[in-house]
Amino acid sequence: MVIKQKIDSVTNNMFFRIRRIGFIKTTFNSVSSIFQTRGLKFAYITLMILFTTGIVNALVEGSRYAGSGQPIIPNFQAQTLAETVIFSSAILCGTLGFVFISRATKQVTKGRMTASYIISGLSLALIGLIIGFFLIILKGG
Numbered sequence: 562m563v564i565k566q567k568i569d570s571v572t573n574n575m576f577f578r579i580r581r582i583g584f585i586k587t588t589f590n591s592v593s594s595i596f597q598t599r600g601l602k603f604a605y606i607t608l609m610i611l612f613t614t615g616i617v618n619a620l621v622e623g624s625r626y627a628g629s630g631q632p633i634i635p636n637f638q639a640q641t642l643a644e645t646v647i648f649s650s651a652i653l654c655g656t657l658g659f660v661f662i663s664r665a666t667k668q669v670t671k672g673r674m675t676a677s678y679i680i681s682g683l684s685l686a687l688i689g690l691i692i693g694f695f696l697i698i699l700k701g702g
Contacts, residue, residue: 572601614648615640635701647696655689658682 622639632643661682665675 610649610652614645614652616645619645633699637700647692651689651692654685658685658689661685
C-alpha cells in the first residue's frame with residue numbers, strides 16, 4: 562500500500578508540474594482524469610506483461626538466432642520474438658480467465674451467467690496453461 566501511495570504521489574506531482582506549463586495546461590485540462598488513469602494503468606499492465614514474457618531477452622539474445630528461421634529456439638538461454646508473443650498470449654489467456662472467474666463471484670442477475678463466466682474462465686485459464694507448458698516442452702524442459 563505504501564508503494565502505491567508513493568507512486569500516486571509521484572505521478573500527481575509530475576502531472577501538477579506538467580499542468581503548470583502554459584500550452585500543455587490548456588490541452589491537459591481538456592483530457593478527463595479518467596482517461597489519464599486508465600492510460601497509465603494500461604501502459605503499466607502492458608509493460609509488466611512484456612517484461613514478464615522476456616522481451617528484453619528476445620531483443621538481446623534472439624537476434625543471433627533470427628537468421629536460422631526457427632520460431633522457437635530449443636534452449637532456455639535465448640528466445641525469439643515469436644516465443645515472446647506466444648508467452649504473452651498464454652499470460653493474457655490465463656489472466657482473462659481469472660478475470661472471468663472473479664466476475665462470476667459478483668452479484669449476477671441470472672444463474673446461467675455465473676456458470677458461463679466460471680466455465681469460460683476455467684477454459685481460458687486451462688488454454689493459457691496448455692500453451693505455456695507446450696512451449697516449455699518444445700524448449701526442452
